[in-house]
Amino acid sequence: MNTEFMDALTELEKEKGISKDVLLEAIEQALISAYKRNFNSAQNARVDIDRETGEVRVFARKTVVEDVVDPRMEISLAAASELSSAYQLNDIAEIEVTPRDFGRIAAQTAKQVVTQRIREAERSIIYEEYIDREEDIVTGTVQRQDSRFYYINLGKAEALLPVNEKMPTERFKQHDRVKTYITKVEKTTKGPQIFVSRTHPGLLKRLFELEVPEIYDGIVEIKSVSREAGYRSKIAVHSREEDVDPVGACVGPKGMRVQTVVNELKGEKIDIVRWSEDPEVYVANALSPSKVVHVDVDEESKVANVVVPDYQLSLAIGKEGQNARLAAKLTGWKIDIKSESEAERDDAVEGAAESSPDIEDEIEGEQIES
Incomplete structure (x- = not known):
């Protein structure tokens, strides 16, 4: 390696944001493994890369001892003193053991490490971008x-x-x-x-946020979304300002805003309904486009009993129950739908049951009279 290589690392640091020092430390660690692998060395070693010139040197690290048992890991005090008079027992002495042709191995290893680190850095950048x-x-x-x-x-x-x-x-x-x-x-x-x-309800919500400025500005809020992707969806919207119609804002002039979303979803039908704190009103709105006569809700069981005109029953339920199913998902209420005639018939049966005398009371009355 040479000064050109060091200059290349400096450029890489500017372009990719990968620290030059981090790269050099990684290369040094990789060169230690390369040295041991290529030169059959089991001794402790340290690789040093000059930060200015790019010169690579390998040092064997040996413990200073009185009597050497393993010459690969130890050096006598006398031999260490020849290197430096400062060495004492149990110090770590470093002896340069750079092989003659180590430069070629160093260049290959450095290239591999740099390539790998660039790939890792690019992956990390992509991850950080998309996780957000x-x-x-x-x-x-x-x-x-x-x-x-x-x-x-x-x-x-x-x-x-x-x-x-x-x-x-x-x-x-x-x-x-x-x-x-x-x-x-x-x-x-x-x-x-x-x-x-492409089927997640969040896609529908985000498309409306992109198309409707009032949603982006926070004036209109999407409260709930229910979707059967590719066929039909419902969204409940609410306005934080009284003079802004949330449904009209989402539909847009001549229906342009909602049509843009419909086109993106390949013709998926979208019902936009007004959200309400009153569950009776909210459930009635959610069953759009069907008209609703009245709604009775049971707060404990979270059941809404809905009565619709006879001619609107099939519309309220929808094809294969789709409209009622989407309305239930949108509101979070279980919805039971009846036609007016069914409701009147049920009321008549209940009324008759309440007005008829109890059979046991009749029998008891007859016994008293006799």
């Missing part, structure tokens, strides 16, 4: 796929989109650009692994 972006949206291009993942190129890194985290209604081709939601970032021996999703 968990629960955020990233845009990338589809590179390839296997039986488990779609591999999304994010530029500096590659993200893994599990096959079951892709919306069932979409198909990807190579080089397609997609927005995904980062669910998890893990540090592994092969570098950071970034897992993303």
Whole structure:
């Protein structure tokens, strides 16, 4: 190694942010192993790299003793005194043992160490960048796929989109650009692994945050999201300012804001409803677009009994129960839906049961009369 190598380490420190001293210490440690491996040495050794010239020297470290038992690890006091009069018993004496052709081995080892440290530093930088972006949206291009993942190129890194985290209604081709939601970032021996999703409710929430300035500014708040990816979603919104309509803000002029989100989600239908502290109002809103006659809630069991017009029953329940299911997820309430005619029939049965006399009382009355 020479001064050019040292200059290269200085440049590397500026460009990659890898400390020159840390690199040199790592190279010295690697050279100790290389020395022992290539020269069959079992003795203690120390490698020193001159910080100015890059000159590499190897020193054997031996304990100063009265009588030498193991010459590889020990040196007599008399021999140590020839090196320096300052040595005393039990001191560690250092003797230069640099092999003649050690420079070639040193250069190869240094290159390997520097390359490895650069790779580790780049991986660490990528990890630190993306660990801070968990629960955020990233845009990338589809590179390839296997039986488990779609591999999304994010530029500096590659993200893994599990096959079951892709919306069932979409198909990807190579080089397609997609927005995904980062669910998890893990540090592994092969570098950071970034897992993303297209089905996570967080993707819907973040898309609205990007499209609606009022949400970004904190005026409108997304209180809850429920989603069946690729088919239908519901979001509950609330405004912190009375003169701002949270639903209208999310829909946007001529529906442009919500349409942008729908397009990104490949036509997924989105119901935007107004959040309310009153569970009866909130449940009624959540069943949109169905109209609701009235809602009775049981706070203890967290059950909401909902009555809707007869002609709205199928709309309230939705295809295969989807609307009711999403409303229940959105509100956190179990929702039991009945039509008006069913509710009237049930009320009539209950009323008849309450008004009819008890059979045992009738029998007892007959016995008294006789």
